[in-house]
Amino acid sequence: MAEASRAIRASAVRLVLNRVAYGAVTLLLVSAVIFLITSWLPGDAAQELLGQSATPEAVAALREKLGLDRSPLARYGAWLRGLATGDLGVSLAANTPVADLVATRLPKSLLLAAVTAVVSVPIALTIGIVSAMWRGRRLDRSLNVATLSMVAVPEFLIATIAVLVFAVKLRWLPALSNAVDIGSASQFFRTYAMPVLTLCFVIVAQMARMTRAAVIDQLNASYVEMAVLKGARPAHVALRHALPNAIGPIANAVALSLSYLLGGVVIVESIFNYPGIASLMVDAVTNRDIPVVQACAMIFCFAYLLLVLVADLVAILSNPRLRHR
Amino acid sequence: MAQPHVQVTGLCVAARGPGGSEALIVRDVSFAIPKGQVLALIGESGSGKTTIALSLLGYARPGCRFAAGTVRIGSTDVLSLDDEELYRLRGGQVSYIAQSAAAAFNPMKTIMDQVVEGTAIHGTLTRSASETRAVELFRALALPDPEGIGSRYPHQVSGGQLQRLMAAMALITEPELVVLDEPTTALDVTTQIEVLRAFRHVVRERGTTAVYVSHDLAVVAQMADRIVVLSEGEVRESGATADILERPRHDYTRSLLAAARPKPRTTDEPREDTPLLEVRDLGAGYGRVGADGLPEIRVLDAIDLTIPRGATLGVIGESGCGKTTLARVVAGLVPAARGEVRFDGEPLPTNLHQRTKEQFRRIQIVFQNADTVLNPAHTIRSILERPLAFYRGVTGEAAGRRVAELLDLVKLPGSLADRRPAELSGGQKQRVNLARALAAEPDLILCDEVTSALDTVVGAAILDLLAELRRSLGVSYLFISHDISTVRAVCDDILVLYAGRKVESGSRSALAAPPYHPYADLLIASVPELRTGWLEGLPPRVTIPIAETHAAQPAGLCPFLDRCPLRVPGLCDRLAPPRQRFPSGKEVLCHREGEDLARHQLNTAITT
C-alpha cells in the first residue's frame, strides 16, 4: 500500500515536472520569436538610429555597443544569458540599465493586476455559476447578452466614460492615477478605482462566460442526472457535484482572462498615466528602444506562461484520475 | 390480487422537437406492479422505455414534460408532487440504476461518498451506520475487497464492478422501488453474467419491487416476472415473462423474438479453397517500437488466418481484444509491426502509402457506427459517386445510373440519393455505408461490428442483406463482432480473439461442440438464453473470480491465464501454450488435451 501511494505520488510529480518542462521549452521558443522579430531590422540598425549625419566612428561605436558586429546567434545567446542573470541590457533612450527601469515599474503593474484579480475573480465566478445553474432562464439570457457585449467593448471607451462620469461630471475621482505616495486607504481607492473598474469590466465578462461554459459542461454529464435522481437539491448538485469537476476548466478560464489583463493593462496604464510596465513598453515602442521592448515583452510572456502553468497544476491536482493513477 | 404497489395509468409524455412543436413520445401507457415483483419494460431505441422508467421518479429529461396520466407508488401520486416532495421521493422511496456506471459515478468523489450520499441527503442513517450497510451490500453483490473498495475512485475499479456498486448505491436507502435502466448493456457478455447474477441475488433476497428496462429479451427473461413490450411510445403487449416468450400475441413481439434468435444465413455447401486473404504471424500495436521490432503496447500478436474466396470469416472477442485493429491492419489503416498479409496470392503492403489503387478497390471496410461513417456535408449521391469516379473513372450519367443500381441493391429507394445523411435513419445509413463499399466492386469486405449500433430487428435485416449480397456477388467477408450468435449465423469459419491472441479457430460446425478453449467456453456459456430459468440453471463454476495478479509474466504465456478456471499451476504460468489441432479441425491455444478440456467444459454440443 505504501509502495502504491509512493508510485502515485511519483506519477503526479512526473506529470507536474512535465508541465514545467513544457512551459520552459515554450518560453525558450517565445524568446527566439521575440528576438527574431526585434533584431530583424532592415539595413544597418546603428545607422538608422543615429541618422544619416552621424560620423562613421559614432556608427561603429554604436554597432559595437549593440553587438551588431557579432553573428545573430551569438547575440541571441548573449541576450538569453543576460535574461537568465537579470542583465536586461541598456535602454537606448534613457541610457540606464533596463533592469532598473523594470524594477521601478513592475511592482506597480503587479499591484494593479493583483487588485483587479481580487475584485474580478469572485464576481466573475459568481456570475458564471449562477447563470449556469439557471441556464436558459431569463436571468441567464440577460447575463449572456450583457457579458457578450462587455467583452467586445474597447477599454478606452470604458475608461473615457468613467473619466467623464466620475472625474469630469461628478468630480469624485482624479482623472489620472500616478500612484505616487499613497498614504491612506482613501487615497488608494482614489488612485485605483477607475483603472481597476475599467480592467474588470472586460475581464469579468470573459471569465464569467468561460466559467458558465465549464459548469454547464459538467451539468450535462450523466453523473449530474444521477445526483438529481438521488434526490439532491439543485444547489447541492451544482456545488458538490458539478463544481469540483469544473475546477480544472475554471482555473484555465481564470488564467486566460487574467492573461488578458496583460494586454488590457497597456491601454489602461496609458490612459490613466499609471507608471507601470505596460506604459514603459508603450514609450519604448514609440522611441524604438528595442532592449526595453524585448525585456517588457519577455516579462509579459513569462507572466502568461506562469498563469497557464498554475492553471494546469490546479487541474492536475484537483483531478483524482491524474492524482491516483 | 391486492392493490398493486406501483400503478401507472394513461401516462403521456411530450417532447419539444427542433422546431419548437411538441410531440408525444409516450402515449397512454398503463401497467401495474405488485409488491416484490420485477417488471420489464422492453423495446428498441426510441420506444420510450427510459422515459417511462424516469417518470417513476417524477423526472422528465430537459425538453420533456408529463402531458397526462398518473404514476402511483404506494400511496404517493408521483406526478403531482412539488419539488420538495420530489427530492424526498428520489433516491429515498424510488432509486435508479443507470446504464453506464462509468458515466454515472462522479469522477471526483470516492465510491463510498457516492454510495452513502443518498442516506445523507435523506437523513435516514448516520454516516457510520450507512457505511456498515454499504459494506454489507458490497459483500452481497460479490464485490472483491468489500471493506476497501469504497475508498477508491471510480476510475480505479472495472466497469462490471461499478455497475454492481451502483446497485449498492440504489439499495442503500432501502427504497420501495428500484428502476434499473439497461444496467448491463455496456458490459461484455462474460462480465454481464456476473452482474446479472448479483442483481438477481439482491433483488430476490430482499423482495425488492423493481422495473428492469432493457432491449435484450434474453436478459429480461432471467430477471423479470412480467414483461411490457413497447414500441414508438406505446404498449404493444404485456404479460407474464414465460407467456410473452412462448406465446407472443403481437407481431412486433414476434419480430423481436425472431431477431433475438438469429437463423443461420449461410449454408455448408462445398466451397472453393483458393485463399483470398492470408494473414501469417501478424503483430500490431501502438507506442514506441522496442528492440525486438514490436511496439510497446501490443494489440495483436501472432495472428494467423485464411479467408477462402467467397467465404466469411467471423472474428469474435470482447471489447479491447484487438478485433477492430485486425480489420484496420487489413484495411491498411494501422501498420503491422510483424508478419505478412497476402491478398489473392500477392503480398499486401500494410502501409497505406505503398498500396495500389487496385488493392484499395478490392478491399473495402464498413465501419460500425453508421452515424459517423457518412460525411454529413455530402449528399448520398456524392458519397456513392466518389468510389465510382475514384476507382473506375465513372462519372456523369453512367455514375448516376450506377448510384440508382447500388441503392436498389441495398434495398433503398432511389429518391434518397439527393438527401444528406442526417435525414436518414440508422438502418438506412448502414445500407448506404454498405452500398459505398459495393460501389468499388470489392472482393473482400471488412465488416466491423456492422450491426451492433443498430436495433436488433434492423440489424437482422442488414445481416440478411449481407448474406444475399454474398450469394449474388460472391464477395468474401471478414466479419467482426462481439456477439457470438450473430457470428454463428453468418460465418463459415470463426476465430476467437482474447487479449490480441488467437485462442481458438475453426469452422462454424467445429465451433458448435466441445472441446473449447476455456475462454471460448466461458464466452459461449455466458450468452443468455431466451428462456426463463437459464441463469439459475447455470453451474456456479462460470463465476470464477478474476485473479488480479498483474506481476510481470514471461512472454508468450496464455493470455487467459488470470481468469482461466482450468489453469494448471506450474505449467500454464511457466510455459507458452501449444497450438493444438483437434480432430474436428479446430485449433486451440491450450496446454490441456482435448478430452481433458471437454470433460470440464460448461457447454455441451450446440445445435444451430
Place this chain on the structure above:
Amino acid sequence: MIAERRHWATRAWALMKGLPLAGRIGFALVLFWALAALLGPSLAPHPVGAVVAMDVYGTFTAAHPLGTDYLGRDMLSRILHGARLTIGLALAAAVAASVTGTTIAILSATIGGWIDEGVGRLMDALISIPSKMLALVMVASFGASPTLLILTAAFSYTPGAFRIARSLAINVRTLDYVQAARARGEGTGYIAWVEIFPNMVNPMLADFGLRFVFVVLLLSGMSFLGLGVQPPDADLGSLVRENISGLFEGAPAVVMPALAIASLTVGVNLLIDALSGRSSQVEQ
C-alpha cells in the same frame, strides 16, 4: 442572376426574423456598419480634412450631428471615413489570419506525425505571446504602415485561428468517414478539403467573426496609443486619441468614435452568438 440575388435577400430576411431580439440588434448594427464602410465616405457631409466650424470640441448641432473635433472638423464625416479604414484593415487582417490559420491547421492535422507536432509546438509558443504584445513588438521593429498593420494583426491572430481550426480538424479527422476515405486510398488533399474542411466551415465562420472583433479592438487600441494608423489618415481609434484632450470638456468628439467601435464589435458579437446558438439548436 437577379433571381438569385432576390433569393439571397429573402433568405437573409428569413434568417433575421428567426433570430432573438439581441441577434436582430446585432444584425442591424452589422448591416449599418457594412453600409457605412461601403457608402459612408460618399455620403459624408464634409471633406474629411476640412475645418468647417469655428467651434472646436463642439457639441451636437444640426450642422454637425456628432459635434466637431479639436480643429473644428465635422466628426460625422471623420467617423464615416474612419469606419471604412477600421473595417477595411480589420477585415483584411481577419481574413488573412483565418485563412492562414485554417489552412495550416487542416494540412497539419491531415498529414499528422512530426510535422503536426512541430507546427503545434510553434503555434503554442506564438499563442503565449499576448497578441497586443506581439503587435507592439512588431510595430517597434517594423513600423506602422497600413500594410504592416494588417500583417501585424494577421500574424498576431493566426495562432488563435490555427488552434481552433486544428481542434476542429482533429475532431473530424478521427471520425469514421475520414477513416473510410483513408481506407479507400484517398490522398491528403482530398481528405483535407473534401472530407474535413466542409465540416468545419460553420464554426470557422463564427471564429472569423470573433477574430474580426479582436482585430478591430487591437487596431483601434494601437491607434489610440499612437502606434497604429498614422496621421493624416485616421481610423476610429486615432479619432479617440486626437481628441482625448476634449474629454475634460465632455466633448462628443472623444466618446462618439469610441461608441462607434463598440457598436460595431458588440453588433458582430451579438449576431454571431445568435447564429451559432441557432445552428446548435438545429443540430440537437
